[in-house]
Amino acid sequence: EPEVTQTPSHQVTQMGQEVILRCVPISNHLYFYWYRQILGQKVEFLVSFYNNEISEKSEIFDDQFSVERPDGSNFTLKIRSTKLEDSAMYFCASIRDRGEEKLFFGSGTQLSVL
Amino acid sequence: QKEVEQDPGPLSVPEGAIVSLNCTYSNSAFQYFMWYRQYSRKGPELLMYTYSSGNKEDGRFTAQVDKSSKYISLFIRDSQPSDSATYLCANIKAAGNKLTFGGGTRVLVKP
Numbered sequence: 001e002p003e004v005t006q007t008p009s010h011q012v013t014q015m016g017q018e019v020i021l022r023c024v025p026i027s028n029h030l031y032f033y034w035y036r037q038i039l040g041q042k043v044e045f046l047v048s049f050y051n052n053e054i055s056e057k058s059e060i061f062d063d064q065f066s067v068e069r070p071d072g073s074n075f076t077l078k079i080r081s082t083k084l085e086d087s088a089m090y091f092c093a094s095i096r097d098r099g100e101e102k103l104f105f106g107s108g109t110q111l112s113v114l
Numbered sequence: 115q116k117e118v119e120q121d122p123g124p125l126s127v128p129e130g131a132i133v134s135l136n137c138t139y140s141n142s143a144f145q146y147f148m149w150y151r152q153y154s155r156k157g158p159e160l161l162m163y164t165y166s167s168g169n170k171e172d173g174r175f176t177a178q179v180d181k182s183s184k185y186i187s188l189f190i191r192d193s194q195p196s197d198s199a200t201y202l203c204a205n206i207k208a209a210g211n212k213l214t215f216g217g218g219t220r221v222l223v224k225p
Contacts, residue, residue, distance in 0.1 A: 033212070041217070042217045042218070043204075043215040056212060097210075098209060099209050099210065100210070101148070101163045103213065105157030105158050105159070106157050108157050110155075
């Protein structure tokens with residue numbers, strides 16, 4: 001079965017540093033998402049992206065966050081100045097078409113901000 | 115009131131038993147109801163989805179939705195140790211929209 005690939009699996013950074021989390025969605029998928037899960041808490045929606053622009057974003061997704069599809073295959077999440085509370089597992093997900101039900105998740109990037 | 119709620123567990127059952135999981139939601143706008151399975155250090159994996167009240171069966175899994183009481187259930191028959199995972203209830207208002215997850219119920223199936 002096709003899968004969403006995320007790199008790195010674990011990222012450690014210092015508070016205030018910029019990080020870029022990378023994702024390769026499934027090749028024929030058109031809608032892309034980032035979710036995060038703080039340890040012991042719910043999976044939370046961050047942002048959705050379609051046709052090279054943000055479709056929807058949550059309150060969490062403030063000016064410190066940005067997303068980009070720099071080429072035909074990668075989808076990135078950038079955090080400009082990381083805070084301790086940004087430490088979480090970040091999941092990328094994609095879906096082929098808006099009418100599809102099955103959202104494919106990657107295995108996640110564990111971000112640790114020290 | 116939280117939009118989607120689940121008992122965190124853990125729910126421990128012997129192998130072969132039926133696992134019964136429940137979820138409640140508060141937002142009447144939710145139209146699609148899903149169950150995801152999440153193994154440790156992995157992303158959520160869709161098990162079942164439905165968009166109407168009633169039962170839906172897929173192999174050993176049965177999902178039940180009661181929109182009138184905003185109550186969702188998942189039953190796993192003939193449970194296996196490999197079913198040990200966290201089960202997440204998730205709802206959306208329309209296909210392709212953002213998922214709203216419950217906190218998950220951790221299930222342990224003992225051999």
